[in-house]
Amino acid sequence: MLNALSVFLANGDVSGEARAVRSLERQGFSHAVRIEWDGGSVAGWGYPGQRQVEDCIVQTPLGTACCVGPLWFRGHFGRRALATLLDEVRITGRLEESALRGNFALFLKTGEHTWLLNDALGFVRIHASADGCFFSTSWLAACAYLQQVEVDAASAIEYVLLGAAHSRHSVARGVDLVPLGQTHDLKRRSTWQRFPDGFVSRAPGFVSPDEAVETITEHLRTVSTEVALAFPARVNTALSGGFDSRLIVAGLLAAGVEPRLFVYGNDDSVDVAIAKTVASATSLALDAIDKRVLNRSLPVPDIGSLEQSALFFDGLPNDGIYDPGADRRTRLQQTGDGCIALNGGGGEIFRNFFHLPDSAFSADDIVRTFYRGFSRGMFREPGGLERYETRLAASIRNIAGMSAAGDERLTRTQVELLYPLFRCHYWMGVNNSVAVRHGYYATPLVNLESVRMALRVPLHWKNAGALQSRLIAALHPAIAAQPSAYGFRFDVGPGWKARLAEWATCARPVVLRPLINATRRSLQNVRVAPAVWQRYRTLLPGEWCMDSLLDLTQLADEQALGRALSIEVAWRRLF
Numbered sequence: 001m002l003n004a005l006s007v008f009l010a011n012g013d014v015s016g017e018a019r020a021v022r023s024l025e026r027q028g029f030s031h032a033v034r035i036e037w038d039g040g041s042v043a044g045w046g047y048p049g050q051r052q053v054e055d056c057i058v059q060t061p062l063g064t065a066c067c068v069g070p071l072w073f074r075g076h077f078g079r080r081a082l083a084t085l086l087d088e089v090r091i092t093g094r095l096e097e098s099a100l101r102g103n104f105a106l107f108l109k110t111g112e113h114t115w116l117l118n119d120a121l122g123f124v125r126i127h128a129s130a131d132g133c134f135f136s137t138s139w140l141a142a143c144a145y146l147q148q149v150e151v152d153a154a155s156a157i158e159y160v161l162l163g164a165a166h167s168r169h170s171v172a173r174g175v176d177l178v179p180l181g182q183t184h185d186l187k188r189r190s191t192w193q194r195f196p197d198g199f200v201s202r203a204p205g206f207v208s209p210d211e212a213v214e215t216i217t218e219h220l221r222t223v224s225t226e227v228a229l230a231f232p233a234r235v236n237t238a239l240s241g242g243f244d245s246r247l248i249v250a251g252l253l254a255a256g257v258e259p260r261l262f263v264y265g266n267d268d269s270v271d272v273a274i275a276k277t278v279a280s281a282t283s284l285a286l287d288a289i290d291k292r293v294l295n296r297s298l299p300v301p302d303i304g305s306l307e308q309s310a311l312f313f314d315g316l317p318n319d320g321i322y323d324p325g326a327d328r329r330t331r332l333q334q335t336g337d338g339c340i341a342l343n344g345g346g347g348e349i350f351r352n353f354f355h356l357p358d359s360a361f362s363a364d365d366i367v368r369t370f371y372r373g374f375s376r377g378m379f380r381e382p383g384g385l386e387r388y389e390t391r392l393a394a395s396i397r398n399i400a401g402m403s404a405a406g407d408e409r410l411t412r413t414q415v416e417l418l419y420p421l422f423r424c425h426y427w428m429g430v431n432n433s434v435a436v437r438h439g440y441y442a443t444p445l446v447n448l449e450s451v452r453m454a455l456r457v458p459l460h461w462k463n464a465g466a467l468q469s470r471l472i473a474a475l476h477p478a479i480a481a482q483p484s485a486y487g488f489r490f491d492v493g494p495g496w497k498a499r500l501a502e503w504a505t506c507a508r509p510v511v512l513r514p515l516i517n518a519t520r521r522s523l524q525n526v527r528v529a530p531a532v533w534q535r536y537r538t539l540l541p542g543e544w545c546m547d548s549l550l551d552l553t554q555l556a557d558e559q560a561l562g563r564a565l566s567i568e569v570a571w572r573r574l575f
Helices: 014-026 078-092 139-145 153-162 209-230 243-254 270-282 291-296 303-312 326-338 363-370 384-399 412-435 448-455 459-475 496-507 510-524 530-539 558-574
Strands: 004-009 030-037 040-046 057-060 063-068 071-073 100-102 105-110 114-118 127-129 134-136 175-177 182-185 190-193 235-238 260-264 286-289 340-342 440-442
Touching (some): 004 063, 004 105, 030 105, 040 063, 063 078, 078 105, 100 448, 134 139, 139 175, 153 384, 209 243, 209 459, 243 459, 260 270, 260 326, 291 326, 303 558, 326 340, 326 440, 363 384, 363 412, 363 510, 412 448, 459 496, 530 558
Parallel strands (some): 235 260, 235 340, 260 286, 340 440
Antiparallel strands (some): 004 134, 030 040, 057 063, 063 105, 071 100, 127 175, 182 190
């Protein structure tokens, strides 16, 4: 397979392209294919040990298509999917979005069109240079294209505090994401919106829970069958005690697939205990992996190994680059031997993710509800918190199709859409993009069709996981009958205690939620351990890039400090 793409347009910076090539080689990729046309070139890159490049490229006298990441079209996968897609676009001049699935970045050239795009929700990121002449699935390569790389302060703050920058602007000034739902027409040097009418389906809402369950489970069976046909006996999937991973396993079993399961945690972990119970009940193989034990057997990272980690994770992963090796090793194991690794990310489209009542809210309300897990004192500059909130709210309004500033309120449908289009697009897209760099990886629960179906479900059916419990039970009753981490079996569904807890959470006034979070932080008094702080700062002594922006001593978890470390390694060692 191809694991990275880079596109260079005529009139671009030739020396910048050479720098990007060196960056991709430094990241461990090997040059697999190069396609020239009169307006530029596209290069495909592979990672050692992957399936054949031929699975991801089609070249005919009538056109060319190649992709990074798994792509299905009209039920076909690989070369057949690309060939079918190429023919259809050549004949009709348009994309049938509902027939496209997977996590991918796609280059497609016919006589009339030369397009660059990704999956509908942007889960495989495409980075663009400020001059509009270079694009890459690798953030590090896009940064290398630049003559000079400067930190975008606002994006860096979001990355450290939230795990991802939550706008199209990356942590490197001059490197932006291809916007959600847009296609770059490389021939005409322009973009066009693939969803001019938005992401909401025109189909009416479901009239009953039974109708919703029947329609959604039919879709999930189809998705699972497509995975099974593309990867016969080569499906690995995560399993924990939660809804989403159980729903994936139920869908695979309903499609006649027996996946190999894996779970992360120690023997005392609730997730591990439940995963073992589920695996035993279904006679599925389970690999229980304790990453902490694995890391203890590996050397403590030095600056050289951190640099290698940054190259593996494309610079700025969600949890930072401080990985002795367990994370990298397990990722490669799950996608080795031509397997696909599945993850339940995005499954909360079938639940009430933001835990808000069925009402309209402002973008500021969403920020206060979910993106205020820290104190005002975290920001070094006066007004830093206000600027952070204003920028996030503006990004939310942009995703929702509203004006950049104003007091418009989001409808409940728009609030529901913010989970896949804002939270998943920016946060989950980072991890998915890292994953396909090293093998086939997909989050099959969340795609254009499943999002549209979830929006047709009344919110009160989703509360406390009621809908998702029914989906699991409808797909595979036996697996739904096993215990969960929520205190109830999915074949039974949430009882009054779970529903009361959901109601109490939703009833908390939005304006008070930052105060509630602050009180919880004060009572818990959680800070990064001094030994961890000292270890990180010793690796890179002196002032860090983020020291002038955030008081890093107030960070509550090692992952956040690890993200600040990631920025430092990128700017000191990679650029």
